[in-house]
Amino acid sequence: MDENEYRAVYNEVNPNRCVFEKAINNRRCDCEKKQRFLIATREGVGCQSESAAENCTQFLNIMRKNARFSLRVVTVEGPMPHNKELQVQAGGTIALRNILLSDEKDQDVNIYQVVDQALKKYLSIDNFPYSDIVRGIVSYVSRKKRKKR
Secondary structure (H helix, E strand, O other): OHHHHHHHHHHHHHEEEEOOOOHHHHOOOOOOOOEEEEOOOOOEEEEHHHHHHHHHHHHHHHHHHHHHHOOOOOOOOOOOOOHHHHHHHHHHHHHHHHOOOOOOOOOEHHHHHHHHHHHHHOOOOOHOOOHHHHHHHHHHOEEHHHHHH
16 A cells, blocks of 8 residues: 555545544553544544544644744644654643643543643633643653664
8 A cells, every 4th residue: 555545545534633643653642532443554543523623733733833942843834753743742741731630640641631621720722831831842751762682
C-alpha cells in the first residue's frame, strides 16, 4: 500500500481524526473518547465526539502557538516535526493535568477528562494557564531509546 492510498483509506475510515493521535499511539496519554483502528500494520486513532474533537483541536492549536518560540520552531506553520509535536501533545496535556490535580501526578492522563475539568475551572480554552503549560512542554522528556544488545 503506497502512502497516497493509505491516506485515502485513512480519511475514509476515520472521518473524525484525533489530534492527539501521536501522544495516544506513543502511550503517553489516553482518552476515553478515542476509537482505535488498524490499516495494514499502522494504528490510527479517531474521536467518537465531535465537540470533544473541536475542544482538543482548539487546545492543541493554542499550545502549538504558545510553545513555538520556546521550542525554537517559529518558522513552522501547523503541525511541528514529530518529536516536537509529541512534546507539545503529551507534555502540554500532562502539564495541564498536573496543574489541575497537583496531588495525583502519577495518575494516567485522560485527555478528554483533563480538557473537560480545565473548561469547568477556567470556563474557556483561551483562559487556560498557557505560561505554566508551556513550561511543562519544554521540560517534557520522551522515553529514552532502548540500548542495543
